[in-house]
Amino acid sequence: MEFLDNLALGFNVALSPTTLLYCMIGVTVGMFIGVLPGIGPIATVGMLLPITFHMRPTEAIIMLAGIYYGAMYGGSITAILLKLPGTAASAVTVVEGYPMAQQGRAGPALVMTTIASFFGACVAIVIVAAFAPPLAQFALRFQSPEYFSLMMVGLIAAAVLAHGSLLKGLAMAVLGLVIGCIGQDRNTGLPRFTFDIGELYEGVQFVVVVVAMFGLAEIIHNLALGGKHEILARRVPLRDLIPSREDLRISFWPMVRGSALGAVIGILPGAGPAISSFASYALEKQLARDPSRFGKGAMEGLVAPEAANNADSQAAFIPTLTLGVPGDATTAIILAAMLIHGITPGPKITTDAPQLFWGLIASFWIGNLVLLVLNLPFIGLWVRMLSIPYRILFPCVLLFSCIGVLSLNNDAFDVYLAAAFGVAGYVFLKLGCEATPLLLGLILGPMVEENFRRSLQLSRGDPTIFLTRPISLAFILVGVFLIVLVVAPGLRRRKQAQSST
Amino acid sequence: MQKRLLNGGLLALAIGIVAGIGLASAYPTKPITLIVPFPPGGSTDIVGRVVADGLAKELGQPVVVENRGGAGGTVGTAVAAKATPDGHTLSIGTTSTHAVGPATLPKVAFDPVKNFAPITLVAETPYVLVVNNKVPAKTVAELIALVKAQPGKFNYGSAGAGSTTHLAGAMFAHAAGLKMEHIAYNGNGPATTALLSGEVQVLMGSMPAVLNQIKSGAIRVLAVGTVRRSPELPDVPTMQQAGVKGFEASLWLGVVAPAGTPDAIVKQLHAAILKAVKNPDVAKRLRAAGAEPVTSSPKEMGDQIKTNLSKYIELAKVIGIAKKK
Amino acid sequence: MRLRARIHDPKDVIAGLLFVAIGLATIVGASDYPLGAIRNIGPGYFPILLGVCLALLGAAVAYQGIGRDEAAAAGAVHESDEGLGLRPLIMITLAVVAFGFLVRPLGLAAATVALVVISSLAGRDFSAVRVAVLSVALVTLSWLIFIKLLGLSMTLWPR
Numbered sequence: 001m002e003f004l005d006n007l008a009l010g011f012n013v014a015l016s017p018t019t020l021l022y023c024m025i026g027v028t029v030g031m032f033i034g035v036l037p038g039i040g041p042i043a044t045v046g047m048l049l050p051i052t053f054h055m056r057p058t059e060a061i062i063m064l065a066g067i068y069y070g071a072m073y074g075g076s077i078t079a080i081l082l083k084l085p086g087t088a089a090s091a092v093t094v095v096e097g098y099p100m101a102q103q104g105r106a107g108p109a110l111v112m113t114t115i116a117s118f119f120g121a122c123v124a125i126v127i128v129a130a131f132a133p134p135l136a137q138f139a140l141r142f143q144s145p146e147y148f149s150l151m152m153v154g155l156i157a158a159a160v161l162a163h164g165s166l167l168k169g170l171a172m173a174v175l176g177l178v179i180g181c182i183g184q185d186r187n188t189g190l191p192r193f194t195f196d197i198g199e200l201y202e203g204v205q206f207v208v209v210v211v212a213m214f215g216l217a218e219i220i221h222n223l224a225l226g227g228k229h230e231i232l233a234r235r236v237p238l239r240d241l242i243p244s245r246e247d248l249r250i251s252f253w254p255m256v257r258g259s260a261l262g263a264v265i266g267i268l269p270g271a272g273p274a275i276s277s278f279a280s281y282a283l284e285k286q287l288a289r290d291p292s293r294f295g296k297g298a299m300e301g302l303v304a305p306e307a308a309n310n311a312d313s314q315a316a317f318i319p320t321l322t323l324g325v326p327g328d329a330t331t332a333i334i335l336a337a338m339l340i341h342g343i344t345p346g347p348k349i350t351t352d353a354p355q356l357f358w359g360l361i362a363s364f365w366i367g368n369l370v371l372l373v374l375n376l377p378f379i380g381l382w383v384r385m386l387s388i389p390y391r392i393l394f395p396c397v398l399l400f401s402c403i404g405v406l407s408l409n410n411d412a413f414d415v416y417l418a419a420a421f422g423v424a425g426y427v428f429l430k431l432g433c434e435a436t437p438l439l440l441g442l443i444l445g446p447m448v449e450e451n452f453r454r455s456l457q458l459s460r461g462d463p464t465i466f467l468t469r470p471i472s473l474a475f476i477l478v479g480v481f482l483i484v485l486v487v488a489p490g491l492r493r494r495k496q497a498q499s500s501t
Numbered sequence: 502m503q504k505r506l507l508n509g510g511l512l513a514l515a516i517g518i519v520a521g522i523g524l525a526s527a528y529p530t531k532p533i534t535l536i537v538p539f540p541p542g543g544s545t546d547i548v549g550r551v552v553a554d555g556l557a558k559e560l561g562q563p564v565v566v567e568n569r570g571g572a573g574g575t576v577g578t579a580v581a582a583k584a585t586p587d588g589h590t591l592s593i594g595t596t597s598t599h600a601v602g603p604a605t606l607p608k609v610a611f612d613p614v615k616n617f618a619p620i621t622l623v624a625e626t627p628y629v630l631v632v633n634n635k636v637p638a639k640t641v642a643e644l645i646a647l648v649k650a651q652p653g654k655f656n657y658g659s660a661g662a663g664s665t666t667h668l669a670g671a672m673f674a675h676a677a678g679l680k681m682e683h684i685a686y687n688g689n690g691p692a693t694t695a696l697l698s699g700e701v702q703v704l705m706g707s708m709p710a711v712l713n714q715i716k717s718g719a720i721r722v723l724a725v726g727t728v729r730r731s732p733e734l735p736d737v738p739t740m741q742q743a744g745v746k747g748f749e750a751s752l753w754l755g756v757v758a759p760a761g762t763p764d765a766i767v768k769q770l771h772a773a774i775l776k777a778v779k780n781p782d783v784a785k786r787l788r789a790a791g792a793e794p795v796t797s798s799p800k801e802m803g804d805q806i807k808t809n810l811s812k813y814i815e816l817a818k819v820i821g822i823a824k825k826k
Numbered sequence: 827m828r829l830r831a832r833i834h835d836p837k838d839v840i841a842g843l844l845f846v847a848i849g850l851a852t853i854v855g856a857s858d859y860p861l862g863a864i865r866n867i868g869p870g871y872f873p874i875l876l877g878v879c880l881a882l883l884g885a886a887v888a889y890q891g892i893g894r895d896e897a898a899a900a901g902a903v904h905e906s907d908e909g910l911g912l913r914p915l916i917m918i919t920l921a922v923v924a925f926g927f928l929v930r931p932l933g934l935a936a937a938t939v940a941l942v943v944i945s946s947l948a949g950r951d952f953s954a955v956r957v958a959v960l961s962v963a964l965v966t967l968s969w970l971i972f973i974k975l976l977g978l979s980m981t982l983w984p985r
Contacts, residue, residue: 140698171845171883178876185869187685189662201572220918223948224911269694324713325694340789346717391949395942402925415926419919431841453867461865567979
């Protein structure tokens with residue numbers, strides 16, 4: 001009953017006119033920011049922070065939060081239409097969304113993305129509202145060995161992500177791991193592979209690689225194909241913008257699974273929404289009856305990650321609010337905003353500032369609803385963007401990508417880095433190697449290494465630490481199971497081939 | 502004849518005065534850029550933006566914050582060092598950029614003393630000695646005794662090898678003669694989480710990162726690293742008061758200009774920033790970010806940079822993370 | 827007909843060799859980094875391990891591209907070669923680099939024009955009118971969005 005009381009309080013706060021207004025502003029601004037490649041919620045929240053100085057705390061936090069998940073949605077739009085993810089978390093959306101757009105199904109893709117995001121938000125809000133404090137405590141049980149085992153499972157899932165040759169996919173994943181080694185080693189301070197370039201000390205930024213290997217490479221690829229075409233040559237009738245009943249039917253369970261997975265991963269401090277979307281994608285591919293559809297526009301592969309990353313970004317507020325520990329970089333800024341406004345996050349926040357807490361939770365739901373309602377009319381507009389002649393479209397996309405990359409650190413070096421990765425991305429594209437496993441390796445690599453070394457440091461050199469801790473052991477078993485799943489069909493096939501000769 | 506001389510003299514005087522006023526009021530002639538060598542949203546960035554806001558009001562020209570993150574702040578600082586010294590490009594200098602970074606990183610593209618004209622300090626945040634609640638020590642003395650009884654068993658965390666939290670923690674261990682294992686994390690956030698979860702038991706944390714955890718009782722604070730008690734934690738002794746002689750670990754932040762900036766402009770900026778920081782509104786926002794407003798003269802700040810630099814170079818050698826030339 | 831080792835899929839061979847090269851480069855590059863002991867693994871351990879894995883995988887990929895039996899080769903998909911796309915590759919890369927080079931000293935306007943002009947050379951047809959109009963439009967649009975609205979620290983004109 002208390003749960004319902006809390007929600008009632010929350011909605012009361014969130015639905016008040018000024019709060020609602022700021023929520024809508026935040027969500028809309030966030031969405032447009034998300035569309036712009038490279039410029040993510042971090043920069044925006046940082047830049048808009050001073051404006052919030054003169055606002056009431058609850059309104060300020062709700063607006064900043066709105067920017068956060070609004071951007072997540074906006075990133076999906078360009079991911080689907082242009083193979084250019086607007087945010088890191090939208091990288092996975094490209095894999096199924098872009099082929100769907102090329103098949104003329106951009107409309108259903110966009111609509112289902114919106115619905116999936118909303119679904120993810122709904123599930124997350126229930127989980128957060130009902131279980132916030134105990135979940136936060138659970139998050140604290142996740143220490144270095146558990147993070148390592150979890151990330152290892154993620155890496156094994158990378159083998160699943162490759163559509164073509166398994167070997168090439170694995171090689172790309174390992175390459176991603178290698179690129180992730182660039183930078184200053186946190187444990188010893190030794191710079192690795194930095195060639196004395198100061199800008200490489202923090203490593204290669206994920207956003208740069210994503211924008212370059214997907215977006216830039218795709219532009220080069222399209223131009224090589226002729227460049228006179230539009231991405232979508234024919235006019236799309238309104239009817240085709242709406243997903244079919246079949247689309248909705250096959251989406252349901254993937255959305256449920258994605259939301260659950262996203263919510264769980266979101267609670268863990270340090271694991272960002274990109275990981276949820278990759279994990280959810282891998283899960284769906286494993287569970288699908290016909291995995292060969294993946295990579296060619298499989299709806300399950302689109303909606304599950306979308307639900308996951310939205311649920312994740314909302315669940316990430318649990319450690320932020322109840323522990324005062326940011327879930328990822330964007331929540332770190334929101335945390336700073338809270339401190340500036342005099343709000344102290346911590347276990348007592350539900351009693352000290354119930355209006356803020358429950359108001360924020362309720363605003364997630366409302367914000368996502370606003371996104372849903374706001375976007376449905378726009379979808380026709382977005383799809384129509386595809387019929388702009390390519391020779392006019394691509395310089396725009398190119399320019400916005402460059403500006404976005406530049407805005408990360410105001411350093412032209414990042415732009416040069418993007419150019420380099422653009423070349424690499426195109427080369428790999430021509431060679432039939434996919435970028436997605438590389439991206440996964442890039443995200444997970446540093447965390448796998450860091451947590452592995454740290455776990456051994458903590459155990460003073462005892463490798464059984466991964467097996468003696470129950471949660472870690474559980475993940476390792478899952479990982480072993482996954483390996484068996486992947487390898488076993490291959491073994492069986494070889495046995496059959498041998499027995500038939 | 503005399504009249505002409507007098508007129509000429511008066512005219513010359515008038516021109517002189519007008520030129521003098523013209524020169525002095527020539528600054529600032531366009532918007533000022535304040536380089537914050539850290540990513541947006543961090544505590545340095547917040548301090549930078551608060552100061553920029555206040556300074557803009559004093560100078561009548563917009564002060565635009567430019568984030569240039571990377572390598573503990575040294576990338577952005579290197580850029581600031583090379584800027585035109587006309588007072589229109591300033592940067593935030595901190596213990597990290599002007600002392601710890603140059604002391605521990607193998608290659609830093611600037612000299613913290615020679616390439617900068619310090620203007621004033623604006624804020625100071627102490628490092629605080631915090632422990633996980635399960636650690637049975639309520640004072641610094643108890644902690645020292647506890648660790649000495651079980652050498653090598655306790656872990657202290659940091660935001661990364663060579664970071665200010667690492668050096669502050671190492672400083673404490675060195676000063677108290679303790680043997681603790683250093684566990685590096687990827688930033689202040691994860692280090693604080695690790696303390697919360699008990700993965701590390703001790704942390705010399707930066708105040709903004711741990712303040713609300715202390716206030717909510719999630720972790721226990723034993724001492725502050727500044728020489729004066731912190732107004733935010735008035736009941737907490739300083740490290741020196743707790744018995745650790747000569748201990749001082751704090752993160753200071755200030756505004757610096759590239760070397761060669763004319764003295765008149767430095768003076769003008771100094772006066773303006775002082776006024777801005779003393780404004781109660783600005784002071785309130787700084788405190789909310791965990792930073793205590795302070796001010797100083799340019800010379801005082803320059804001296805502070807020099808002493809800090811040598812202190813951290815010494816410390817880095819002792820711990821063994823000195824630059825390998 | 828005997829099975830002959832022919833290169834049936836040059837893409838795999840090239841990709842494989844590329845991986846081997848990068849893997850070896852990684853090993854060489856990391857050879858200076860300390861390996862450490864098990865209770866404190868050094869920064870060299872992981873990169874060298876990865877370099878070895880990459881080189882091995884690369885060799886396997888390259889092997890996959892040669893010596894396939896004829897039956898598989900017959901079924902191998904040979905995509906219609908759209909050509910190497912060297913011109914778009916060079917032009918787009920050049921355009922991005924030019925943008926990065928020009929944007930801070932000369933401002934957004936100059937950098938944008940350079941980007942639009944160079945990248946338009948990547949396409950099949952180049953129309954000076956179209957490029958000019960596009961340049962002006964994009965400079966205006968990006969000024970509006972990025973400088974005015976978002977307040978990114980870029981200047982439109984030279985500093």
